[in-house]
Amino acid sequence: MNLQTDLKSEHVSHLVVSGFAQVPAGTPVRDTLARMRADRRVVCLVVDGEEPAAVQLVGIFTERDVMRKVVDVPGMLDRPVDEAMTLDPITIGPDASAADALRLMDEHHVRNLPVVDGTGKLLGIMTHQAIIQFLADRYPVEVLNRPIDPEQFPRKAEGG
Amino acid sequence: MSTVATEEIKLTRKDFVSDQTVRWCPGCGDYSILAQMQRILPETGVAKEKTVFISGIGCASRFPYYMNTYGIHSIHGRAPALATGLAIANPDLTVWVITGDGDGLSIGGNHLLHAIRRNVNLNIVLFNNRIYGLTKGQYSPTSRPGTVTKSSPMGSTEQPLNPIAVALAAEATFVARSIDSHPQHLAATLERTAEHQGASFLEIYQNCVIFNPNEWTDLSDRRNRDDSILYLEHGKHMIFGKDRDKGIRLNGFTPEVVSLDEVDLDEILVHDATSRPLASILGSMEFPDYPAAMGVIRDVRKPDYTGELMAQVETAQAQRGKGDLNQLYLAADLWTVEEREETEAREITPSSSDFDEMPITGLDEEYIDEMETPAEVLSDFQDLLVTSTLAALEPNVPITMGMRSSLARTIRQMNRHNIGCVLVTDEEDRLVGIFTEWDVLNRVAGLVDDLAQQRISDYMTRDPMSLKDDLPIAHALNLMSLHGFRHLPLVDDNGQPTGIISFRDVVGYLNEALEEE
Ligand SMILES: Cc1ncc(C[n+]2csc(CCOP(=O)(O)OP(=O)(O)O)c2C)c(N)n1
Ligand code: SF4
Ligand SMILES: [Mg+2]
Numbered sequence: 165m166n167l168q169t170d171l172k173s174e175h176v177s178h179l180v181v182s183g184f185a186q187v188p189a190g191t192p193v194r195d196t197l198a199r200m201r202a203d204r205r206v207v208c209l210v211v212d213g214e215e216p217a218a219v220q221l222v223g224i225f226t227e228r229d230v231m232r233k234v235v236d237v238p239g240m241l242d243r244p245v246d247e248a249m250t251l252d253p254i255t256i257g258p259d260a261s262a263a264d265a266l267r268l269m270d271e272h273h274v275r276n277l278p279v280v281d282g283t284g285k286l287l288g289i290m291t292h293q294a295i296i297q298f299l300a301d302r303y304p305v306e307v308l309n310r311p312i313d314p315e316q317f318p319r320k321a322e323g324g
Numbered sequence: 325m326s327t328v329a330t331e332e333i334k335l336t337r338k339d340f341v342s343d344q345t346v347r348w349c350p351g352c353g354d355y356s357i358l359a360q361m362q363r364i365l366p367e368t369g370v371a372k373e374k375t376v377f378i379s380g381i382g383c384a385s386r387f388p389y390y391m392n393t394y395g396i397h398s399i400h401g402r403a404p405a406l407a408t409g410l411a412i413a414n415p416d417l418t419v420w421v422i423t424g425d426g427d428g429l430s431i432g433g434n435h436l437l438h439a440i441r442r443n444v445n446l447n448i449v450l451f452n453n454r455i456y457g458l459t460k461g462q463y464s465p466t467s468r469p470g471t472v473t474k475s476s477p478m479g480s481t482e483q484p485l486n487p488i489a490v491a492l493a494a495e496a497t498f499v500a501r502s503i504d505s506h507p508q509h510l511a512a513t514l515e516r517t518a519e520h521q522g523a524s525f526l527e528i529y530q531n532c533v534i535f536n537p538n539e540w541t542d543l544s545d546r547r548n549r550d551d552s553i554l555y556l557e558h559g560k561h562m563i564f565g566k567d568r569d570k571g572i573r574l575n576g577f578t579p580e581v582v583s584l585d586e587v588d589l590d591e592i593l594v595h596d597a598t599s600r601p602l603a604s605i606l607g608s609m610e611f612p613d614y615p616a617a618m619g620v621i622r623d624v625r626k627p628d629y630t631g632e633l634m635a636q637v638e639t640a641q642a643q644r645g646k647g648d649l650n651q652l653y654l655a656a657d658l659w660t661v662e663e664r665e666e667t668e669a670r671e672i673t674p675s676s677s678d679f680d681e682m683p684i685t686g687l688d689e690e691y692i693d694e695m696e697t698p699a700e701v702l703s704d705f706q707d708l709l710v711t712s713t714l715a716a717l718e719p720n721v722p723i724t725m726g727m728r729s730s731l732a733r734t735i736r737q738m739n740r741h742n743i744g745c746v747l748v749t750d751e752e753d754r755l756v757g758i759f760t761e762w763d764v765l766n767r768v769a770g771l772v773d774d775l776a777q778q779r780i781s782d783y784m785t786r787d788p789m790s791l792k793d794d795l796p797i798a799h800a801l802n803l804m805s806l807h808g809f810r811h812l813p814l815v816d817d818n819g820q821p822t823g824i825i826s827f828r829d830v831v832g833y834l835n836e837a838l839e840e841e
Pocket of ligand 2: 347348349353384457458533535
């Protein structure tokens with residue numbers, strides 16, 4: 165039993181993946197930022213199509229893009245988000261294993277993988293956070309139930 | 325009703341953390357429950373000074389010390405009685421009762437029943453580890469038959485109580501169940517418990533790692549817990565299983581587990597939290613014959629005790645005027661209790677050292693050996709989590725910025741080094757804040773006109789959580805999972821940053837270390 169075997173046998177669909185904000189392609193960066201703040205999300209998926217059931221993923225826009233392409237680039241706020249997003253992001257299916265997801269993130273140096281099922285439905289964002297949560301739940305004795313402040317020691321003995 | 329000004333202030337988790345040393349064993353499920361309680365209380369919007377935790381005696385009952393609210397660590401089994409009095413005397417308070425399976429169902433069973441039966445406005449949380457933890461591992465009223473403990477060396481022969489059934493027998497208006505090892509479920513269920521008006525009863529399956537570590541393994545094992553737990557949602561079909569391919573159907577009065585491949589969806593039970601008979605059925609479903617029902621089993625609204633009682637008091641006062649307690653006392657027979665002469669010294673009972681010298685028989689030793697065999701050998705991975713320290717991750721040297729740096733300079737630095745987070749330090753190079761990409765997105769981009777004119781100290785998160793590098797890796801994972809932190813600063817004894825670690829570092833290290841073996 166080790167990390168790799170654990171993660172190989174766990175499907176992405178069984179992890180707690182993160183949520184995301186969503187805007188239609190062509191939305192100005194300014195409005196995209198407002199959407200992300202309102203939803204408290206660090207990832208925004210940029211989609212084509214109106215019907216919720218039939219949207220098409222065209223790009224991903226994250227806090228990293230805000231940092232590198234928006235915040236100190238004059239005029240970007242009024243440009244469409246399409247100019248700052250990553251086109252055709254790498255995605256992962258719900259039946260892929262957590263180990264596959266980690267490998268993909270590592271190889272492509274990304275930390276957000278949109279989870280998309282066979283019909284193109286957007287299910288969430290696979291991040292490292294999902295793996296942390298898994299490890300905490302998988303090893304509650306070691307990880308979850310730790311003394312809050314490991315440096316605090318009782319000053320006197322006491323019963324009850 | 326007096327309104328305290330602080331009610332307006334948005335509280336955070338930290339506001340509910342007390343400065344007391346937590347005295348639970350490392351690995352005890354109580355930690356997880358404490359963390360989730362501290363997480364959900366700010367969400368309920370109740371002020372700290374309007375919140376009271378009342379407990380009895382036991383490990384679970386140490387809970388009030390660790391909450392930065394009012395609290396009473398009361399008498400064994402009597403928390404519901406004290407809480408009833410308090411809830412009636414001051415209906416403005418939110419009163420939580422924290423109890424254990426021993427405290428709440430052995431010595432305090434009676435009090436628990438009556439607080440629930442009266443529908444006093446209390447949130448009662450029973451930590452069920454099926455053992456007396458504090459007194460070092462005797463069987464409790466929820467221990468399964470056959471449980472070998474110090475007080476049942478040949479295995480308990482008693483029929484255990486089912487806490488959910490007990491609460492329902494008292495016609496509890498809110499009954500729920502959750503488990504310590506599933507923090508998301510636990511948080512959501514605690515929130516529902518807090519919301520309900522009247523007596524709420526929540527049973528939490530809790531792991532006592534020291535005296536009963538294998539009690540809940542089937543339900544807590546992350547890899548297959550979804551096959552052993554039925555998550556209840558009002559109005560939804562009772563479907564469960566890792567692949568959501570099983571359901572619960574009624575056969576006469578008896579529930580049965582069926583495969584969805586073989587049975588139509590409309591034969592599957594739909595959860596109705598207002599149905600009393602259904603609550604009994606769900607409560608009676610015991611693992612492993614059935615999946616354990618988790619979530620809100622019953623949720624109905626009935627008049628709460630305080631309201632009814634005070635209405636009667638008001639009516640009586642309207643009819644007969646306000647009473648006078650003093651007069652009532654004096655109306656009874658009075659007499660004086662006098663001091664008595666000391667009588668002869670009593671016979672002395674044997675001291676505990678006499679007991680120590682009494683011989684232990686061979687039979688006892690045999691059972692004690694049996695009880696103390698370790699249950700499970702730790703895997704390499706578990707070992708690594710607690711034995712490797714953060715220093716082994718060889719953390720990156722942190723990029724730091726002075727508090728007076730401008731936003732423009734900070735963002736330039738972050739982009740130059742291609743990093744998502746910087747640490748902010750004061751004149752003595754001590755860590756005072758952290759500034760991340762999320763802050764840029766949330767508070768800066770498109771909101772600040774001139775980045776060069778603004779100081780980082782106004783935009784950073786102050787006093788971030790930081791760690792020393794001699795702590796085990798598990799500790800970093802704990803903080804990352806509880807609070808969603810992606811980066812954790814490391815500091816030395818002077819509070820000066822020495823490194824920064826991310827989850828990527830942790831996974832990378834664990835992977836590599838395991839491969840080397
Ligand atoms: C009047 C009285 N009787 C007995 C005890 C001994 N005693 C202390 S805690 C406890 C049981 C605790 O069990 P539980 O409520 O399950 O708490 P846990 O430690 O398991 O969390 C007992 C019997 C006591 N302190 N006072
Ligand atoms: S004895 Fe058991 S219940 Fe008590 S603190 Fe230790 S692990 Fe927790
Ligand atoms: Mg107990």
